Amino acid sequence: MPNVAVLTNDLQYEFTHKISTDAQELDRMIKQFNVFLDGIRAASQVVVHLQLIHDPNDPQVQRRYRGRAIPAIGGTPGNQLIADVVHPSDVVVVKGRDSGFYETKLHDTLQDLGVSTVVVTGLQTHVCVQTTAADAFFRGYKVWVPEDCVFSPKPEDTKRALDWMAGYCATIAPSSEILARLSTSDDLPGRGEEAAA
Amino acid sequence: MTTAHLQSSSGGNGSAAASAARQGPGETVVLDHGTGAKLSRELVERISETLGDTYVGTMEDSALLELPTNRIAFTTDSFVVTPLIFENGDIGKIAVCGTVNDLAVSGARPLYLTLSLIIEAGMPMADLLKVVASARDAARLAGVKIVAGDTKVVGKGEADQLFINTAGVGVLERPSVSVRNVRPGQKILLSGYIGNHSIHLLSIREGLGFERNVLSDCAPLNHMIDAVLRSVPAGKVASLRDVTRGGLCAVLHEHARAVNCAIRFEKKALPILMEAAMAADMLGINVLHLANEGCLCLFVEPDVADQVLAILREDPCGENAAFIGEVEASSRPEVRMVELDGTLTTIEELYGAELPRLC
Structure with a gap:
């Protein structure tokens, strides 16, 4: 059973412009992202894709997008997960809010899998990644965030969010370090555990 | 001790809407719940039943109150919170606590509240009664009575599910704080x-x-x-x-x-x-x-x-x-x-x- 789950946030076609608006750059970044996911799968850990689907009849959603088109409507082509990042062994959990845990089956799914550590990735760093990381921390998971696998259109938003997560709830590290650790161990240490030891 | 009034009226012509009132778990508030007719009376009865012993009105036009002193504190507040219902409370609880607290910080002992509801047509009846039950529970906790009230129903989009106004009377039995x-x-x-x-x-x-x-x-x-x-x-x-x-x-x-x-x-x-x-x-x-x-x-x-x-x-x-x-x-x-x-x-x-x- 896996100890570690990589949670991807909102890797859906309609949001790829938040990773990069340049097609070649986007392709390169997705390939690099897949190197990490493949490494996770090879280490017998699990990948969980959090797919954002808004309920257009939800008053909170209507209020949030008042005057604008509501994004992430289920069934639309843009709402689909990027096919290149999804593997048959992966798990998909639908969410309707920023945090992947908010009124979803994510926590139960992770508990059923035996997961104690989550690695939060995807976009946007200062919205869904940040809230999902905080929510995971509150639920008792060890939280890691690979700094090269999280995306916001503005680099300063990513930096501020990473600083916040490092200060409160997560261990920030390059994805290569996470893979290296999982090549020698079947789990990742908690925040501050190594320093304490 | 008291006489009171929980009245009901509608912000629109909803005679045809009565037939749209769905019964059971999916029941919603419709404009006819506020027209003053039978459906209005039934809504008021359900609200007063839900309030239970915290509601001491007698369905007349004013609450007649007896007070142990001629020094009173009197306040009012309106509540428009969103979301309406949250993890450990809702707008009904806030509406009672907010006015009770405004009286209490004046040094007064809160005694009586009014409870006025402006309801958007389409609001689930179960949510409305849940909010009213919360108001009841908060009133019990505070030791105050609800002596009068009002319900208005407005059309879809004319309010955001539910707005509440409460007014409160308390007695000053010690020097006020200021x-x-x-x-x-x-x-x-x-x-x-x-x-x-x-x-x-x-x-x-x-x-x-x-x-x-x-x-x-x-x-x-x-x-x-x-x-x-x-x-x-x-x-x-x-x-x-x-x-x-x-x-x-x-x-x-x-x-x-x-x-x-x-x-x-x-x-x-x-x-x-x-x-x-x-x-x-x-x-x-x-x-x-x-x-x-x-x-x-x-x-x-x-x-x-x-x-x-x-x-x-x-x-x-x-x-x-x-x-x-x-x-x-x-x-x-x-x-x-x-x-x-x-x-x-x-x-x-x-x-x-x-x-x-x-x-």
């Missing part, structure tokens, strides 16, 4: 965490993940306030405020301005839940500006400050009470915070509404 009694040298206390209510609601609105760890503090504070005022000599508690809209910042500025003094408080002394601080930091908002629904700010003479703190901490709503600062003489009103490194920061009053519809 911001005008504040003087240099007095100590400032908070009865509990600040920021929790706002963070809780914001987290639900956006699905941030803090809502299970940071609950609303909404509660009636009248019993705790009574315990304080009963225990110390009259005049020793100069002023009381429930720290609602505008947050602690607004309360401190109100007092500094009213008596032209300086207020100094220490950042490290502020009772702030770690998770609330995390959320505020993430959202880029200042906890000092956040609305609360169950937190009290007290200005007291220094010789009773320890006693007041001990009394607060005996109450479940005051177990995290703390000294946060004191009033100082000054040539102009100002509010200053002692930072963690000992430096002083002037805290400016918020110009506009940073966060709407939290109460």
Whole structure:
């Protein structure tokens, strides 16, 4: 059973412009992202894709997008997960809010899998990644965030969010370090555990 | 003892809508629930039944009240909170607690409330009755009676599910407390965490993940306030405020301005839940500006400050009470915070509404 789950946030076609608006750059970044996911799968850990689907009849959603088109409507082509990042062994959990845990089956799914550590990735760093990381921390998971696998259109938003997560709830590290650790161990240490030891 | 009125009317022509009123779990409020006809009467009956023994009206045009004194406190407040129902409360609870607390911080003993509902057609009946039941429970907890009320139903889009107005009457059985009694040298206390209510609601609105760890503090504070005022000599508690809209910042500025003094408080002394601080930091908002629904700010003479703190901490709503600062003489009103490194920061009053519809 896996100890570690990589949670991807909102890797859906309609949001790829938040990773990069340049097609070649986007392709390169997705390939690099897949190197990490493949490494996770090879280490017998699990990948969980959090797919954002808004309920257009939800008053909170209507209020949030008042005057604008509501994004992430289920069934639309843009709402689909990027096919290149999804593997048959992966798990998909639908969410309707920023945090992947908010009124979803994510926590139960992770508990059923035996997961104690989550690695939060995807976009946007200062919205869904940040809230999902905080929510995971509150639920008792060890939280890691690979700094090269999280995306916001503005680099300063990513930096501020990473600083916040490092200060409160997560261990920030390059994805290569996470893979290296999982090549020698079947789990990742908690925040501050190594320093304490 | 009392006579009262819970009346009903509609903001539109809804005669055809009566047939659209669905029964059972999916039942919703329709315009005809407010037209004054049979459906209106049935809605009022359901509301009064739900209120149970906290409602002492007799369905006449006014509540006739007997009061033990001719010194009363009288207040009103309107509530437009979103989301309507949250983890540990709802707009009904807030509507009762808010008005009870406004009476209690004046030094009054709250006795009677009115409860007026403006309902948007289409609101689930189950949600409406849940809110009314919460109002009942909060009234019971506070020891007040609901003596009159009103329901209005407006069309879809003319309100946001439910707005509530409550008015309240309390009796003054001891010298009143007032911001005008504040003087240099007095100590400032908070009865509990600040920021929790706002963070809780914001987290639900956006699905941030803090809502299970940071609950609303909404509660009636009248019993705790009574315990304080009963225990110390009259005049020793100069002023009381429930720290609602505008947050602690607004309360401190109100007092500094009213008596032209300086207020100094220490950042490290502020009772702030770690998770609330995390959320505020993430959202880029200042906890000092956040609305609360169950937190009290007290200005007291220094010789009773320890006693007041001990009394607060005996109450479940005051177990995290703390000294946060004191009033100082000054040539102009100002509010200053002692930072963690000992430096002083002037805290400016918020110009506009940073966060709407939290109460």
